[in-house]
Amino acid sequence: MSSELKIKMCGLDVKVSYGKKRAxxxxxxxxxxxxxTALIGPSGCGKSTFLRCLNRMNDTIEGALVTGKxxxxxxxxxxxxxxxxxxxxxxxxxxxxxxxxxxxxYENVAYGPRIHGLAKSRVALNEIVEQSLVKAGLFSxxxxxxxxxxxxxxxxxxxxxxxxxxxxxxPEVILMDEPCSAxxxxxxxxxxxxxxxxxxxYTIAIxxxxxxxxxxxxxxxxxxxxxxxxxxxxxxxxxxxxxxxxTQDYITGRFG
Amino acid sequence: MFTQHTVRSxxxxxxxxxxxxxxxxxxxxxxxxxxxxxxxxxxxKLAKQVISDDIFLDxxxxxxxxxxxxxxxxxxxxxxxxxxIIGAIRISVDLERVGDMGKNIAKRTAVLSDVRQTAAFYHxxxxxxxxxxxxxxxxxxxxxxxxxxxxxxVREHDDEIDSMYTSLFRDLLTYxxxxxxxxxVCTHLLFCAKNIExxxxxxxxxxxxxHYVITGTYPALERPKDDQTYRLEIGKSRRIL
Numbered sequence: 001m002s003s004e005l006k007i008k009m010c011g012l013d014v015k016v017s018y019g020k021k022r023a024x025x026x027x028x029x030x031x032x033x034x035x036x037t038a039l040i041g042p043s044g045c046g047k048s049t050f051l052r053c054l055n056r057m058n059d060t061i062e063g064a065l066v067t068g069k070x071x072x073x074x075x076x077x078x079x080x081x082x083x084x085x086x087x088x089x090x091x092x093x094x095x096x097x098x099x100x101x102x103x104x105x106y107e108n109v110a111y112g113p114r115i116h117g118l119a120k121s122r123v124a125l126n127e128i129v130e131q132s133l134v135k136a137g138l139f140s141x142x143x144x145x146x147x148x149x150x151x152x153x154x155x156x157x158x159x160x161x162x163x164x165x166x167x168x169x170x171p172e173v174i175l176m177d178e179p180c181s182a183x184x185x186x187x188x189x190x191x192x193x194x195x196x197x198x199x200x201x202y203t204i205a206i207x208x209x210x211x212x213x214x215x216x217x218x219x220x221x222x223x224x225x226x227x228x229x230x231x232x233x234x235x236x237x238x239x240x241x242x243x244x245x246x247t248q249d250y251i252t253g254r255f256g
Numbered sequence: 257m258f259t260q261h262t263v264r265s266x267x268x269x270x271x272x273x274x275x276x277x278x279x280x281x282x283x284x285x286x287x288x289x290x291x292x293x294x295x296x297x298x299x300x301k302l303a304k305q306v307i308s309d310d311i312f313l314d315x316x317x318x319x320x321x322x323x324x325x326x327x328x329x330x331x332x333x334x335x336x337x338x339x340x341i342i343g344a345i346r347i348s349v350d351l352e353r354v355g356d357m358g359k360n361i362a363k364r365t366a367v368l369s370d371v372r373q374t375a376a377f378y379h380x381x382x383x384x385x386x387x388x389x390x391x392x393x394x395x396x397x398x399x400x401x402x403x404x405x406x407x408x409x410v411r412e413h414d415d416e417i418d419s420m421y422t423s424l425f426r427d428l429l430t431y432x433x434x435x436x437x438x439x440x441v442c443t444h445l446l447f448c449a450k451n452i453e454x455x456x457x458x459x460x461x462x463x464x465x466x467h468y469v470i471t472g473t474y475p476a477l478e479r480p481k482d483d484q485t486y487r488l489e490i491g492k493s494r495r496i497l
Binding site for chain 2 (some may be wrong): 063157215241248251252254255
């Protein structure tokens with residue numbers, strides 16, 4: 001591994017319980033800067049749970065208990081001094097189903113920068129909105145429809161709008177939870193292309209059920225099963241010669 | 257051999273591919289055996305049969321290629337499945353070439369018939385072919401049971417082929433030195449020997465592919481070559497080995 005790799009986020013012995021049910025049994029995993037890390041595994045394996053720990057989304061789930069440490073640039077994000085709202089601006093999230101606010105395209109993107117006070121003027125805000133839409137590969141498609149309601153866009157456009165919304169607050173890490181599972185192949189291809197562009201400026205962790213997608217978009221892959229981390233390695237290795245039997249069986253379609 | 261896929265028809269497709277490689281291997285070995293037999297027995301009819309039978313391997317190679325491509329398109333195989341399929345494509349290419357070698361040997365039966373020599377001239381070739389075929393069959397057996405130990409064992413014998421080739425080469429040179437009238441027959445036999453040596457190389461290629469199919473990595477690169485024939489020259493030949 002090259003020495004240029006820098007650890008952006010790091011989970012150390014992360015355990016999560018929902019009430020009495022233990023969902024994660026102590027995960028230690030690095031998320032490397034400017035790389036795409038794919039989290040794979042059968043349903044219920046804990047990959048989304050781990051992803052949600054990375055920006056404390058589990059805080060919002062009743063009865064969820066997280067132990068262990070999660071570091072962002074070596075700072076523990078579960079430390080009591082951390083402002084969760086600010087954390088979620090630094091670690092943005094894109095969900096499985098596109099969920100634009102029931103507002104205009106423009107307002108969807110402008111909302112974050114506005115509440116975080118990122119724009120000093122109307123002109124600056126316009127600039128952030130436009131740049132975010134450009135980075136999300138959506139601007140040319142919506143530039144004449146900025147004041148149409150976000151939900152009037154196609155599914156793929158809505159998902160890219162959600163990515164633009166996440167980008168608008170200048171995050172460092174973007175978490176994606178099955179961002180393409182509700183999209184058709186063309187819209188999926190556009191998102192995958194976008195992910196590849198985005199990793200130049202952001203660190204990305206993506207949960208996906210599509211082995212092919214994980215193989216296409218990520219540089220590192222972590223395989224989860226029953227709340228444990230089975231194997232993590234370069235994506236090239238995981239999909240051609242995984243070391244663990246469970247990884248092999250899962251990615252070749254023998255269980256899961 | 258493996259636990260089954262959730263999609264059973266995928267298992268069937270992979271098993272079929274594997275079975276077709278086994279059949280191709282048996283047939284390729286059979287072609288080579290018969291080509292040597294045709295030379296030993298001066299059997300023109302058998303030689304013609306061998307030459308025309310080679311088409312079976314061409315067809316089989318193309319069929320495996322097409323099936324493999326379809327599986328890739330249909331299933332997007334990963335890990336060991338992907339390696340199995342890539343392995344099948346590669347092995348079929350080597351086996352098709354083995355068939356070509358047999359065909360080339362069979363083609364020389366006609367001219368060798370015109371310059372028939374005593375049996376002593378042919379025994380070296382027969383033994384050499386037997387060794388190469390043993391190597392090929394062992395590789396195919398190791399493929400059939402996906403056995404890494406057996407593959408590594410086969411690769412231990414690579415140099416036997418090289419040293420036997422060198423010694424056969426030297427014998428044929430000696431015959432030519434003894435009597436220029438031997439030159440025609442010995443030259444043709446040399447080409448046959450070269451073809452058999454190539455069969456050994458294909459067996460080695462297949463061994464490497466099987467190693468890759470099983471482990472996902474290739475064995476350490478190039479073993480030192482023991483084939484010394486590139487250094488053999490008339491007058492100095494006795495000093496080699």
